Every structure is written in C-alpha cells, then in structure tokens.
Amino acid sequence: MTQTLRARIRAGDLLIGTFVKTPAPHVVEILGHAGLDFAVIDQEHAPIDLSQMDMMAMAGRAVGLPLLSRRWGKERDWIAPLLDLGLTGVMVPHVMNKPDAEAVCDAIRFARRKRGLSPSPRAGNYGGMSIPDYREASDAAGIAVVQIEDASALDQLDQIASIPDVDMMFIGPADLSQSMSVAFPSPDLDAAIERIIEAGKRNGMAVGLFVGDAAQVPVWHARGVTVFVCGSDQAMLRKAAIQMMDQGQSAAAQKEIVRT
Template sequence: MSGLRGRIAAGDRVVGCFGKIPDPHVIELLGLAGLDFIVADREHAAVGLQALDLMVMAGRSVGLPVLIRSTGSGADALWPAMDLGAAGVMVPHVRDGEEARAVVKAVKYAPGKRGFSPSGRAGAYGTMAAADYRAQADADSVVMAQIEDRSALDHLDAIAGTEGVDVLFVGPADLSLSLGVGMDAPELAQAIERVVTAARAAGKQAGIFLPGPEAVPRWAALGVTVFVLGADQSLLMSAARQMMHAAKDS
C-alpha cells in the first residue's frame, strides 16, 4: 500500500476538493497548488469519460491523485475510471454492507469481479507484468463509501467492516435531507459523530465534505482525517469575488 491510500490508512490528514470543471488545465493548477487529491464529480457535474481521461492524465503529470465520485455503485460506473488510472472511487449512497461489498468487488481484482485488462493507462499500456499490475491496483485503489442516508446509520458497522473500504465519507447535505433536519441541527452532528465512531472502531478513516476550511479543526478533533473542501468552481468564484471586492473598494 502506497501513495494516497497509504497516507489515508496511516491517518494522515488529507485535503482535496471536488472537480466539477471538465478540463485538465484545472487539474494541473490544483496539483501545483498542493492539494492531496481531487474527486472528479461524475455524479453532479458534466464530467464525461473523455474529459475524465484527460483529467487523470493531467493529475498524473503533477502528482495529483484523481478519484471519481461515481454516478452510482454499479460496476459499469466504476471500471472505466479505474482503467483510465483513477486513484479510487467515492461512491454515493452506500446504505449497507451488501452494497459496500459490491463496490469493492467492482473496484478490486481479487476477490472481486472487475474485468481484467492491463492495456490502459492504469496498467502502463500493457508494459507492466499482469500479476504486478493486479497486485498494485488492488493495493493502491482507494474506496470511499458515502454515508448519506438515514438507513445507512443502522448499518455503519457492516459498511466500515467491509474489507477494501477505506473511508466512510459523510455527505452532510444529503444526510440532513434524509434525516429531515437542517444543516445546523444537533441531530445531524450526532449522526456524523456516529459515522466517525464506527469508522474508527473498524480501523478505517472518516471523511467529510465541507464548503471551506473553517470547520476542519472541529471535525479533525473528533477523528475525521479526510476532507473534501468545496470544489474547483467555488475556489474560482471565491478568488474572483475577492479580487473584485479588493479592486473596487480600494
């Protein structure tokens, strides 16, 4: 285990953002800015497979691991990105252990059901020995299971205990909707703490989406180590607004 997955397993604090702009130049810039990873958002943005191909290539050029947030948990939503060389997956709405196991089987070669081909970027276009490629792919691919549903709270131990799942990742917005409470409700905070506790008890890590870095210390103190802060769009918007505010009011 090495790279991003190794850092996650070691409990290092890793920080990334969502990638919603389907352009490799943005990936290059964020890599040079020092992000630990980026999650190309195929669930909520227009990131097609061809764009993802270039985004992953750009990420590799600057040492920035590119994961995907998939459109679902089906194998066909996961395999193509892994063959392109994505560092892993963030799968939305994982509700129980059965779904978690299905995700792992779709991402990992053994003991999964992922179709094998070393001919893509992930296998160095066929220049890696097949056995070496399989072993490296399984050792380094990151699996984040998103906890976004009330029903998932009753299955946290099974999800966290699934071999191959690295991170229980909270989507606060969807979880708050599922719970029927606001984003600042104590019930949501308690639910997130339950996710963190279950992850830590299973020897796994917990992650969370936050719009910015302000609340990182709070959640880090409770044991969260994986942070997705905003998106490339929000970073661009914020910087542009700050520039205009400074220029107009000076």
C-alpha cells in the same frame, strides 16, 4: 519511497482535497501544483464524460495528484473504466448497507475475481506491466470510498466499516441532513456525524467529510475526521472573483473619497 494515498488514508494522516466540477485537465494540473493531497472529479453533479475524464486523469498523473471520481447511478459498472484510465479510486454515493459496499469493492479489487482484467489501458502502462504485477499494484493502491448520506445507513455503519476492502466512509452532510429531515447545519446532523466517526474508530476505518470552508477542518479533525473534501474548483474561483471585485471597488471608493 512515497506512500500511496491509500496508505496515507489508512495511516490516519490529515488529508485535504477538493471537488473538481470543471471538465478541464488544466484545473487538475493547477490543483496538483498547489499541493493538494487529492481531488475528486465530480461526475455526480457536473457534466463530465469519459473522454474528458481521460484527459483529466492524464493531467493528474503528470503532476502526481491522486484523483478519485464520484458518479451517480445504482449500478457499479462505471467504476472499472475509470480505474483503467489511471484514477486512484472512486467515491460512491448513497451506499446504504454491507451488500452495496461489497459490490463497490467487487468492482475495484481484482482479488475478488469479478473485475475485468487487462493491463492494456493507461493504468497498466499500456501493456507494459505483466498481469500479476498489474493486479498486485492496482489492488494495493486502489481506493474504495463509500458515502454515508442516508438515514437508513446509520443503522448499518458497523457492518459497512467491518469490510476490509473499504478504505473510508465519507459523509455527505447535505444529503444526510435531507434524508434525516433536519437542518444543515444542526445539532441533529452533528450527532449523526459523530455516530459515523465512532463507528469508524471502532472498526479502524478512516472517516471523511465534506466541508464548505477550510475553517471547519480543525474542528472536525479534533473529533476524529482525517480526510476532508473542501469546496470545489468552481467555489474557489467564485470566492476569489468576488473578493477581487470587493477589494477593487473598495479601493476605487476610497480614492474617490480622497479626491473629493
């Protein structure tokens, strides 16, 4: 039986995904065929609405690509509708303390008796699952990722990491460096990242990190990070397009040199 993404996170597997900023199910389908472990739909920094999420969730399930969503906003009422669509979980920005992390878990876990319950959406096979089966399956597979990207959260790490229903602390290095008033990258930022990694180790919780380049994965994996979001679909497209133009223009220039 194939392990769920949540089980793989908790087992400490090396997992690599990317942010998706383009509101198109085709992008999700392509990434699934490419073999990524997961993808995060970036509703925080891209214009992606609920109806677009619906189609992207359908594509993710069709190719077996687990999808999470990241979205702005202090309230947590946006979480359950996305899980109803069939998303695997959520990544919540700017979680600063234990009460905030508990509120995220309340929005995800039926066992906490605060999330609205109906097996009628896609996640419940449109009513094909019984309520007990739906509750059990959803709570077993649903992923709660809290983002650590504020200086004030660094003094709350053990309290956050001690919550059993939280699956991962995910580091947003750009916002964390801004909050700390340090450069990105910098030794001070690296030291803060190490603090988060150590808190994860003390509490048996996975730690994830955003990296702009896959070359950074081995470096941070050796230090204890197990989950990586590497770049985005748009960054990959831009990089490939620039590389194509550089190679094409270089070949044309070489041909012109030979001709002269």
